[in-house]
Amino acid sequence: MTFTPTAPPDLLDGLNPQQREAVQYRGQSLLIVAGAGSGKTSVLTRRIAGLLQSREAWPSQILAITFTNKAAAEMRERVETLIGRASEGMWISTFHSACVRILRREAENFGFTKNFTIYDSADSRALIKRIIKELDADAYGFTVSSVAGKISKLKNELNDVETYARNANFNDPAERVFLDIFRQYTRDLQRANAFDFDDLIGQTVYLFRAFPHVAAVYQRRFRHILVDEYQDTNHAQYSLIRELTRQPADDDGRAIGGASLTVVGDSDQSIYAFRGADIRNIVEFERDFPNSKVVLLEQNYRSTQNILSAANSVISNNFDRKDKKLFTTIGDGEKIVGFTGYSQHDEAQFIADEISTLHQDGVDYKDIAVFYRTNAQTRALEEIFIRSAIPYRVLGGTKFYERAEIKDVMAYLIAVANPADPLALRRIMNVPKRGIGPATEAALQNHADHGEQSLRESLRQADQLGLGPKVTAAILGLADTLDAVSASVDTAKVADILTTLLQRTGYVEALRASRDPQDEARAENVEELLSQTKEFNTRNPDGTLLDFLTEVSLVAAADDLDDTSGTVSLMTLHTAKGLEYEAVFLTGIEEGLLPHQMSAGEPGGPAEERRLFYVGITRARRRLYLSLAMTRAQFGDVNVAMPSRYLQEIPPELIDWRQSPGMANSRGGTQPRALNVRRDSAAGAGAASGGSGYSYSGGPSATALARAARNADKPKTEWANKVTGTVRDNGDLRLAVGDRIRHDDFGDGRVSSVTENGAKSVAEVQFDTAGRKRLLVKIAPIVKL
DNA sequence: CCGTGCAAAAAACTT
DNA sequence: TTTTGCACGG
Numbered sequence: 001m002t003f004t005p006t007a008p009p010d011l012l013d014g015l016n017p018q019q020r021e022a023v024q025y026r027g028q029s030l031l032i033v034a035g036a037g038s039g040k041t042s043v044l045t046r047r048i049a050g051l052l053q054s055r056e057a058w059p060s061q062i063l064a065i066t067f068t069n070k071a072a073a074e075m076r077e078r079v080e081t082l083i084g085r086a087s088e089g090m091w092i093s094t095f096h097s098a099c100v101r102i103l104r105r106e107a108e109n110f111g112f113t114k115n116f117t118i119y120d121s122a123d124s125r126a127l128i129k130r131i132i133k134e135l136d137a138d139a140y141g142f143t144v145s146s147v148a149g150k151i152s153k154l155k156n157e158l159n160d161v162e163t164y165a166r167n168a169n170f171n172d173p174a175e176r177v178f179l180d181i182f183r184q185y186t187r188d189l190q191r192a193n194a195f196d197f198d199d200l201i202g203q204t205v206y207l208f209r210a211f212p213h214v215a216a217v218y219q220r221r222f223r224h225i226l227v228d229e230y231q232d233t234n235h236a237q238y239s240l241i242r243e244l245t246r247q248p249a250d251d252d253g254r255a256i257g258g259a260s261l262t263v264v265g266d267s268d269q270s271i272y273a274f275r276g277a278d279i280r281n282i283v284e285f286e287r288d289f290p291n292s293k294v295v296l297l298e299q300n301y302r303s304t305q306n307i308l309s310a311a312n313s314v315i316s317n318n319f320d321r322k323d324k325k326l327f328t329t330i331g332d333g334e335k336i337v338g339f340t341g342y343s344q345h346d347e348a349q350f351i352a353d354e355i356s357t358l359h360q361d362g363v364d365y366k367d368i369a370v371f372y373r374t375n376a377q378t379r380a381l382e383e384i385f386i387r388s389a390i391p392y393r394v395l396g397g398t399k400f401y402e403r404a405e406i407k408d409v410m411a412y413l414i415a416v417a418n419p420a421d422p423l424a425l426r427r428i429m430n431v432p433k434r435g436i437g438p439a440t441e442a443a444l445q446n447h448a449d450h451g452e453q454s455l456r457e458s459l460r461q462a463d464q465l466g467l468g469p470k471v472t473a474a475i476l477g478l479a480d481t482l483d484a485v486s487a488s489v490d491t492a493k494v495a496d497i498l499t500t501l502l503q504r505t506g507y508v509e510a511l512r513a514s515r516d517p518q519d520e521a522r523a524e525n526v527e528e529l530l531s532q533t534k535e536f537n538t539r540n541p542d543g544t545l546l547d548f549l550t551e552v553s554l555v556a557a558a559d560d561l562d563d564t565s566g567t568v569s570l571m572t573l574h575t576a577k578g579l580e581y582e583a584v585f586l587t588g589i590e591e592g593l594l595p596h597q598m599s600a601g602e603p604g605g606p607a608e609e610r611r612l613f614y615v616g617i618t619r620a621r622r623r624l625y626l627s628l629a630m631t632r633a634q635f636g637d638v639n640v641a642m643p644s645r646y647l648q649e650i651p652p653e654l655i656d657w658r659q660s661p662g663m664a665n666s667r668g669g670t671q672p673r674a675l676n677v678r679r680d681s682a683a684g685a686g687a688a689s690g691g692s693g694y695s696y697s698g699g700p701s702a703t704a705l706a707r708a709a710r711n712a713d714k715p716k717t718e719w720a721n722k723v724t725g726t727v728r729d730n731g732d733l734r735l736a737v738g739d740r741i742r743h744d745d746f747g748d749g750r751v752s753s754v755t756e757n758g759a760k761s762v763a764e765v766q767f768d769t770a771g772r773k774r775l776l777v778k779i780a781p782i783v784k785l
Numbered sequence: 786c787c788g789t790g791c792a793a794a795a796a797a798c799t800t
Numbered sequence: 801t802t803t804t805g806c807a808c809g810g
Binding site for chain 1: 801
């Protein structure tokens with residue numbers, strides 16, 4: 001059982017003793033407790049490379065689970081670089097991708113087929129919405145999101161309908177109704193030959209448990225299983241790992257042990273409780289897997305000491321955790337910069353200005369990231385970034401694939417790939433308009449229900465329904481198109497399938513013919529999707545339509561990252577996990593946002609929000625900025641915002657407040673905000689550490705003063721609270737160095753430099769009171785004086 | 786069946 | 801502030 005414990009020395013180059021041990025240890029189970037930035041990816045890749053290089057394992061015997069597809073691709077690449085050869089056959093993927101792969105191969109075992117559809121959250125919700133309506137369940141107070149949440153939670157705990165029914169309290173009418181919903185939801189998925197996100201994991205576990213001979217195939221195949229971000233696994237994922245590492249049923253006389261398991265994680269970075277992640281999976285690892293080895297990685301190779309001290313100090317406020325302190329030999333580095341804006345636009349303007357400065361100082365845009373708690377916060381940032389000509393990219397948020405026109409076209413592809421799926425079919429039945437209204441749809445559905453057949457089947461029999469000749473012809477035409485394309489689904493290229501569909505349905509023409517001005521952009525999006533399918537075929541010559549649909553369903557926000565993009569990256573704190581940047585801006589550090597309102601009621605909520613803050617802080621290599629706004633507009637009206645409680649958990653001497661909450665308050669604030677700011681504690685007098693006193697460093701530091709002088713920074717009341725994000729079309733306005741201009745938000749100023757680039761010309765303007773700003777000439781709200 | 790207009794609701798994090 | 805649901809007339 002014990003292997004030779006020596007990996008060739010080159011794999012250990014530059015590793016510290018703990019890292020070496022994590023690479024070299026050979027045994028049944030290993031837990032690597034890896035603090036932020038402690039080089040765990042490096043350790044994991046070297047561990048895999050070591051197993052391959054020493055011939056302890058073939059590539060096909062390795063299963064590595066990562067958090068995103070991008071991380072998987074990177075890991076594969078790094079392993080290949082290390083051992084200098086292709087590692088074909090190795091499974092490196094996310095939980096969901098690995099399960100889809102297994103399910104596509106094994107679906108026939110339990111009533112599905114390999115061309116099943118993956119329902120994303122929106123699809124699940126659409127289905128739930130239908131069911132609630134049908135059962136009149138809203139009368140019992142059920143909403144789509146409450147039901148979706150409850151079902152997801154149950155599935156993450158591996159509770160299926162029958163288990164739930166056994167324990168349900170039938171005296172409670174609401175519970176009976178919920179059971180009906182759950183039952184019908186499950187039945188509809190099965191009939192549609194579809195899995196929702198949670199099913200991908202849960203049904204794989206079910207498959208393994210119900211069919212030991214199927215499980216044995218994978219138990220024998222994977223000899224080494226490695227799981228990254230183990231602290232964010234939920235019960236279903238944990239069970240999957242358990243099943244995979246079990247000793248295979250000995251049905252052919254070859255006794256073989258269970259696979260070795262390596263997990264890497266950090267309970268301080270557990271931020272997915274809302275998705276069912278159970279921190280106990282990592283905390284109780286040693287109990288779950290007896291005789292396991294634990295290796296601790298605490299040396300941080302990423303951040304400066306000031307950043308780490310802030311992170312350590314914040315996270316130490318979470319009790320119930322194993323004490324762990326990150327350290328570095330890099331040195332203190334710059335202080336953390338703090339800023340309080342009057343509004344979210346003011347905050348965004350500060351960030352834009354700082355990014356310009358960083359860029360001038362030689363930091364690439366791609367090495368800068370802006371994080372926020374909620375996607376809604378991007379608006380102000382985007383408005384200001386556009387005006388300031390800062391190249392940026394938003395990860396996640398409203399994604400390309402969530403646009404209506406893209407969902408339509410995807411629904412065509414799904415309908416073709418999986419004829420059993422009524423959800424996709426219903427979506428496209430009357431898009432583009434064919435005269436198939438709600439009444440006709442109901443008639444078709446009715447026909448399907450009575451004949452115990454699929455909706456697709458009743459489309460083909462539309463002539464038996466006694467509908468009008470026009471409608472009947474339209475339905476038969478659609479059925480014909482879908483059937484014709486379905487026939488070639490396993491062999492044809494995705495781009496060809498899509499082209500045929502678009503041609504036969506006239507989808508794009510319908511958009512182009514519309515007089516809605518937005519439809520032109522929609523048509524372009526469809527063209528963009530078409531070129532994506534072409535790109536998919538190039539990248540993936542043997543890729544089928546199913547492969548394409550799978551890839552699209554499982555993309556994560558962080559998968560979109562393009563390291564060569566040359567743009568600033570904007571993303572949520574959740575998306576930021578696992579990434580690192582030279583300079584990081586953490587925005588909206590306010591009560592209500594971080595910690596978020598919704599977290600207050602949940603057990604462990606504030607602690608999880610603190611971990612989220614901790615994750616954000618530890619993404620930064622050299623520069624960290626913390627910003628907030630005094631007021632924040634939500635749902636149209638403006639609310640007063642208070643500084644986050646977590647700010648006072650950072651030792652005040654680590655933060656250089658360019659504009660502290662206290663300062664902002666004294667100038668423009670009229671609201672009783674920041675009640676916990678001790679305004680009297682001037683000059684950082686009573687820096688009571690960890691006490692109840694709020695102690696922002698009282699006044700601006702020497703650096704801040706020097707900077708203020710440099711920028712000719714006059715009292716900010718004159719302009720700062722006016723920053724709005726408005727834009728204007730200036731046509732072909734040209735500016736020259738020395739021109740005087742007037743800006744709606746910043747007042748008068750003098751152009752100090754211009755970069756001519758047509759519509760993208762950028763001017764740098766020294767304003768009389770507002771400092772130096774970068775402006776995109778074409779749209780800035782300015783007039784030449 | 787389709788398009789329009791107005792009222793109403795919903796806005797955490799994600800695979 | 802933006803998206804969605806519903807009632808109306810064509």
